[in-house]
Amino acid sequence: MFGKSLKYEFRAVARRVIPLFLTVLAISVIIALVLILDGRVLPPAMVENSTMFRDTLEIAQVFLLIGLYLMIFASGIAVIVMTIRRFYTSFFTDEGYLTFTLPVSVDCHLMTKIVSAIIWSVLGSLVICLSFLVIGGGALVGYGAQADFWEMVSGLFRSLGEVYGALWREYPGQTVLLVIYAAVSALFQIMLIYFGISLGCMVTKKHRVIVSILCIMGVNVVFSILEMFLTVFSAFFSVFITNEVYDIVLLISLIVLCVIKILLCYLGTKAILIKKLNLD
Structure with missing residues (x-):
């Protein structure tokens, strides 16, 4: 019965959260395509000689990044709000009458909510990581491994690796x-x-x-x-x-x-x- 309850809870949250996750990934793909377009597809002379085109491309990248950050923030808030809302509506509204008529123990109900909240939190983190990997892949394809973006990222991971490596050793x-x-x-x-x-x-x-x-x-x-x-x-x-x-x-x-x-x-x-x- 726990599996059925968890499946129902998962579907109830998914209806609201999955569209936001897909939007985050879609914006990430668009940003990656813009980076590939800028670095590989368009002739360098065209980008360098056309000030208007270069400015337009940079503005588009800025707005896309702002949109991505906003959607990541909205997705995180949505996961929190939906898990809280599901707990409240399942137990303390009219839906509670239906919830407690089911042949399920209170422990099963609570564990369903807890496991669902953990799963959605993990999925939200994975979506955020995947979105940045997609953007990083676009930068790698568009500008190559020697681009400033990848030099910054590699330097960041190198520093983090040194810090955590030292912590683990000591x-x-x-x-x-x-x-x-x-x-x-x-x-x-x-x-x-x-x-x-x-x-x-x-x-x-x-x-x-x-x-x-x-x-x-x-x-x-x-x-x-x-x-x-x-x-x-x-x-x-x-x-x-x-x-x-x-x-x-x-x-x-x-x-x-x-x-x-x-x-x-x-x-x-x-x-x-x-x-x-x-x-x-």
Whole structure:
């Protein structure tokens, strides 16, 4: 049943998000074609001697890049908004009556929303990476590997490789823990939003959006204070251990705290949906 629920949820979000993803990729292809046109197809003398044509081409590239950035931003916002909207409409509107008549447990409903949000976040990141790869491919075909664009990109990746390579060689444990902490923190943000929405819809029948936002902010402040106390408390022991050990202990503590926050948000959301559900 989980597979069927996830499939339905995926389709519901796809109707709104997929067109935006396709628009981002389409703009990327157009930009790549413009770069190929400028670098390979048009005669160099034509571009160099025609000031108007060169200016028009540059303006077109600028507007296309602006459009691409706007569409990437819109796609990211759309993924967030749609996952939040699907959670709200599935549980706290008239659709909630249908949702809870299905022979599916609350845990299955929640896991469907969580997995769907993770999948769409990953897909959004892949679309962004693919769009830049398409533009990079257009620049490579149009101007060659010696173009300023590719020199800048290669220099950037070379610098990043050196930085992360040095981190991995000198601090392998901290690097792995930092990646794990980033992953669980992202999952916590999803659960925090779900718990805040559930809490806001439980305490009021009106102005649910505003109250839910306030609940999200309030819960986040409480958790942030706990995290701050943990950091300060662990700092007292830093004088007794080496910096490397302290970093590892601190990161492990933050990961454990983040997992606890995820469980609290999950259990709180589940309890509200089971015992305090308000569909009025």
